[in-house]
Amino acid sequence: MGFLDIKQATKSYGSLRVLHETDISIEEGEFLVLVGPSGCGKSTLLNMIAGLEDITSGEIAIKGKSMNGVKPADRNIAMVFQSYALYPNMTVAGNISFGMEMHGIAKPEREKRIGQVADLLQISHLLDRKPGQLSGGQRQRVAMGRALVREPDVFLFDEPLSNLDAKLRVDMRTEIKKLHQKLGTTIVYVTHDQIEALTLSTRIAVMFGGYVQQLGTPKEIYDNPANMFVAGFMGSPSMNLFPAKVVSADGRPAAEVSLADGKTAAIPFASDALSSSIGKDIILGIRPEAITDKDGADRNSKAVHIVDAPVEVTEPAGSDTFVVSQIGGKDVTGRFRADVAVKAGEVFPFAFNMEKAVAFDPKTEKRIA
Structure with missing residues (x-):
């Protein structure tokens, strides 16, 4: 049994099945990347872990406890979105602390966590600014900070770098990898970018057509592709x-x-x-x-x-x-x-x-x- 277990999970919309029986066991501290083209089921699976989508059949469990039917707010997960999803009328500090306020965390503890996360992400000098005054990379750091202060069991990243320019994407990729190495957090990360998948992950699930085509380490996926889709999709230039x-x-x-x-x-x-x-x-x-x-x-x-x-x-x-x-x-x-x-x-x-x-x-x- 892993820290996060996905057991025979499926998702259907009426007669249309968009995610077929999926089995993935994720250990504590692992960085799993779900990668594949648009429409392959990766974001649907992430949303099922988050509780934003109901499971049609199967089970998702965190730390041995079934999450089926559990509300998103009660799952102790934190999500970083592609769109940042920051409140434009709040300062950076307000955005980071908002979730803690909703969970009733006392102000001294909130301020302590904000300071720690701001130092970690090097955004201490931005705490009094509003999102409209920040660059794309700074906004993404704030979105990550808001997730980090929650101290969740699992972090979920939904294509967090796709809105950034090419150089900033590379820089932020490095920052996310450093962060994972420093904190040892459990991360499930969705991307369509196979270079992101290879550089960030400890394991990769390559998805296509609602199926996991192959699950393995970056080296296993790259050197020993299970089928022609994985071989052609992973690597730049491709195989x-x-x-x-x-x-x-x-x-x-x-x-x-x-x-x-x-x-x-x-x-x-x-x-x-x-x-x-x-x-x-x-x-x-x-x-x-x-x-x-x-x-x-x-x-x-x-x-x-x-x-x-x-x-x-x-x-x-x-x-x-x-x-x-x-x-x-x-x-x-x-x-x-x-x-x-x-x-x-x-x-x-x-x-x-x-x-x-x-x-x-x-x-x-x-x-x-």
Whole structure:
């Protein structure tokens, strides 16, 4: 039993089921991120934990106590919204203390907590200002401060950074991670941004179509995606996915792929896991950083294989150059070193690190190796 347990939870609106049987157990101090595209069910699940949405079936429990039918105010949770939801006519201090006033906490204790949280979030100099006088990042800190003073069992974050500009999002991401490391609080965090999910979480639940597609650590999700949706959704740039056929090359399984110039290449796998799939079609998955220029390849890998392929596009990106070729009829992106002399239109050696390759069933889209 975890600190927060979601057991076979579902949500339906009439005949439309938007969240299917969901089981997640969250330990105390864990940072769980629910990530997925719009409409996948992540915000619905968060609202069910908060009590803002009723559960159609199943159970949600906090510290062993069922929350089914328990009002939001009685759940000892705190929520940080995308819209900040600050009272414009109140000062920062008033916004932070409002929830404590409603819970009957004495003024000396309120002032003590306000001071502690303001110091922690570095907003002490803003306490007498009103929300209209603050930047987006400052408003988000105030919204977090209002949640922190409650000292809840669970913090719920609903896309809290999506209204901020790109640089501020990165800065606030770092601040939230520091805060979690310092306080050890239990957090459930909703986002559609997979970079946020990978950088903030201790575990990720990738959601799509009302189902949890995969639950695991950031490394498990990134390195060992359970299916093609997870593989394509997580990572930036996303994992390359292209058709191949399993063939035998020098006595071991290899991925035979077609190249843009009409040629084919057989790329040996790092293991014999697909020995029983010789002759079968697969979808080969390999991340851009595992397709490099020859000298940039991982020297510790024993399964780096060179494929000479026509270059379609080069995309300089400062510290790297992304190089695109057509393989299996799909655009496949490699991450080359910035100073590699490579040009569109030429045939260039691409180094595939097959220790990082995964294979999916084209019909079920589930991982097979």
